[in-house]
Amino acid sequence: MPQVPNWRRYLRFWRSDVDADIDDELRFHFQARAEELRARGIAAEEIDRTVLEEFGDVQATRQRLRDIGERLEQRREREQWWHLTWTDLRYAIRGLRTAPFFTLGVVLTLALGIGAATTMYGMMRRLLLQPPPHVSAPNQLATPYFHYELAVDSVRTHDRLSYPFFERLRENASTLTGVAAYDPTEELVVGSGPDAQMARATLVSAGFWQTLGTPPALGRFIADDEAHPATGARVAVLGHAFWQRRFGGDPAVLGTTLQVKGQPYQIIGIAPRGFRGVELTDTDVWLPLFAAADGERRPPTWYTFASSSNLKFIVRPRAAAPPAQLSAEITRAHNAILEEALQPLPPDVRDRMRGRGRSVTLQPITGALGQDGRRIPEATVAVWLAGVAFVLLVIACANVASLFLLRARRRRREIAVRLALGMSRRSRQCCSSRAPSRRSWAAPAHWRSWRSAAHGHAEPYSRG
Amino acid sequence: GYGVARWIRESSGQTFRILDGALYTSLHRMEERGWIESEWGHTEQGKRAKFYRLTAAGRRELRAQTAQWERYAAGMAGVLTAPRPA
Numbered sequence: 001m002p003q004v005p006n007w008r009r010y011l012r013f014w015r016s017d018v019d020a021d022i023d024d025e026l027r028f029h030f031q032a033r034a035e036e037l038r039a040r041g042i043a044a045e046e047i048d049r050t051v052l053e054e055f056g057d058v059q060a061t062r063q064r065l066r067d068i069g070e071r072l073e074q075r076r077e078r079e080q081w082w083h084l085t086w087t088d089l090r091y092a093i094r095g096l097r098t099a100p101f102f103t104l105g106v107v108l109t110l111a112l113g114i115g116a117a118t119t120m121y122g123m124m125r126r127l128l129l130q131p132p133p134h135v136s137a138p139n140q141l142a143t144p145y146f147h148y149e150l151a152v153d154s155v156r157t158h159d160r161l162s163y164p165f166f167e168r169l170r171e172n173a174s175t176l177t178g179v180a181a182y183d184p185t186e187e188l189v190v191g192s193g194p195d196a197q198m199a200r201a202t203l204v205s206a207g208f209w210q211t212l213g214t215p216p217a218l219g220r221f222i223a224d225d226e227a228h229p230a231t232g233a234r235v236a237v238l239g240h241a242f243w244q245r246r247f248g249g250d251p252a253v254l255g256t257t258l259q260v261k262g263q264p265y266q267i268i269g270i271a272p273r274g275f276r277g278v279e280l281t282d283t284d285v286w287l288p289l290f291a292a293a294d295g296e297r298r299p300p301t302w303y304t305f306a307s308s309s310n311l312k313f314i315v316r317p318r319a320a321a322p323p324a325q326l327s328a329e330i331t332r333a334h335n336a337i338l339e340e341a342l343q344p345l346p347p348d349v350r351d352r353m354r355g356r357g358r359s360v361t362l363q364p365i366t367g368a369l370g371q372d373g374r375r376i377p378e379a380t381v382a383v384w385l386a387g388v389a390f391v392l393l394v395i396a397c398a399n400v401a402s403l404f405l406l407r408a409r410r411r412r413r414e415i416a417v418r419l420a421l422g423m424s425r426r427s428r429q430c431c432s433s434r435a436p437s438r439r440s441w442a443a444p445a446h447w448r449s450w451r452s453a454a455h456g457h458a459e460p461y462s463r464g
Numbered sequence: 465g466y467g468v469a470r471w472i473r474e475s476s477g478q479t480f481r482i483l484d485g486a487l488y489t490s491l492h493r494m495e496e497r498g499w500i501e502s503e504w505g506h507t508e509q510g511k512r513a514k515f516y517r518l519t520a521a522g523r524r525e526l527r528a529q530t531a532q533w534e535r536y537a538a539g540m541a542g543v544l545t546a547p548r549p550a
Contacts, residue, residue: 021504021514028513029484032466054484061485068492
């Protein structure tokens with residue numbers, strides 16, 4: 001049998017050597033059996049043959065034993081690790097309980113740092129990273145921005161235009177699969193009498209829901225013919241949060257009437273949770289464009305003025321549309337609208353208003369990109385605040401680290417003795433035998449408990 | 465371990481001859497299952513040897529296996545000694 005080199009026995013200090021153990025066990029067996037046979041007077045060659053015969057396949061057995069041994073050893077190591085970790089954890093918790101101010105300070109500092117950082121990150125995420133919820137393929141949507149160059153180096157950019165522009169785009173643009181217009185800035189009176197409250201409303205045009213690709217949570221959305229500014233219907237879609245707040249999430253609210261600006265509107269659907277169009281703020285009620293003039297005394301042609309700028313737009317270009325054609329179409333529509341708007345003015349004013357040039361650019365809707373593709377100011381502020389919150393978190397961690405260092409320094413002697421005891425045995429169980437006293441300088445009590453524990457644990461080692 | 469091998473050989477009256485390799489494999493497997501536990505000790509001659517001991521779980525398993533074997537043996541004996549069907 002191969003002899004295991006002696007130096008391998010020193011590896012046993014860290015971990016049982018599976019191979020050497022197997023060798024020892026089998027060697028003992030062979031020797032004992034050989035002794036027995038020799039005592040019966042059998043010849044030497046006979047002994048060797050008999051012993052091997054009785055054993056069977058030595059190599060295969062050793063391999064199997066080695067596999068089992070390895071598995072056992074791994075399991076033992078894991079259990080020991082867990083036991084160590086668990087006792088250390090219990091010791092740490094007990095130590096913290098005897099120093100409540102320290103614990104409180106650490107917890108508060110970490111809570112503040114983590115809380116601030118998380119809040120800022122959440123804000124930043126909403127502003128910059130997250131696409132609008134429940135909008136399908138938001139990266140394909142775009143908002144047109146209208147640039148007017150009036151004089152040299154003076155370009156004004158607007159993102160709003162009039163209803164005729166919407167109609168023109170809808171009818172003529174073949175590169176777009178969806179056009180929508182909406183007015184997000186209304187604050188209306190909703191309800192009547194004691195129930196009345198101000199609510200944020202967004203007025204939407206035909207094609208709004210189809211362009212965004214949003215499915216309703218309940219009921220249906222405003223149909224195209226209902227959304228026309230002149231010939232629409234009095235229907236409303238509730239925002240999810242508003243529905244929860246005011247109606248308690250009751251599905252029976254569908255079909256009932258809600259007073260909007262004093263007029264009865266039928267609730268036909270509920271928007272999905274978190275849906276806010278492409279804006280950053282929530283909307284309580286989604287109304288057709290028809291509701292803009294409802295209950296007010298406006299001329300019936302209020303929406304036909306090409307020069308009004310009350311609506312924002314979303315377009316969804318066709319996937320295969322060449323960008324040149326797309327921008328050409330939109331620019332054409334824009335120019336036509338501008339000409340229409342300038343019609344009633346005298347010619348010299350017209351020339352002046354035309355200015356030097358105008359263009360339309362399409363910007364993606366996700367993120368905090370504002371006009372010209374630069375970040376909107378709110379987003380810049382959010383990024384800076386996030387940076388500040390992160391620095392705050394780093395400072396909090398540094399504070400906690402220094403608190404721990406202080407604590408460790410006070411317990412230097414205690415730790416040194418524990419380490420010294422721990423080196424000669426494999427576990428630090430001496431700490432768990434007695435609970436530490438209430439005073440922070442508990443050295444005398446610890447000394448006594450360690451000495452007795454050390455004596456108790458020395459016993460098993462005298463045998464082996 | 466060696467003692468177990470010798471004891472089996474002697475008490476079964478030489479009827480059971482198991483390969484010692486298989487015996488050691490079974491011993492280690494039983495240890496892995498937790499039915500026996502082992503300890504390194506020294507024999508009277510001062511040699512280093514492994515000593516095995518039953519655990520509580522091992523004792524339970526032993527009782528269960530013994531009962532099973534006895535049922536089997538009783539059933540076999542019943543079949544063999546039953547009168548032939550007429």
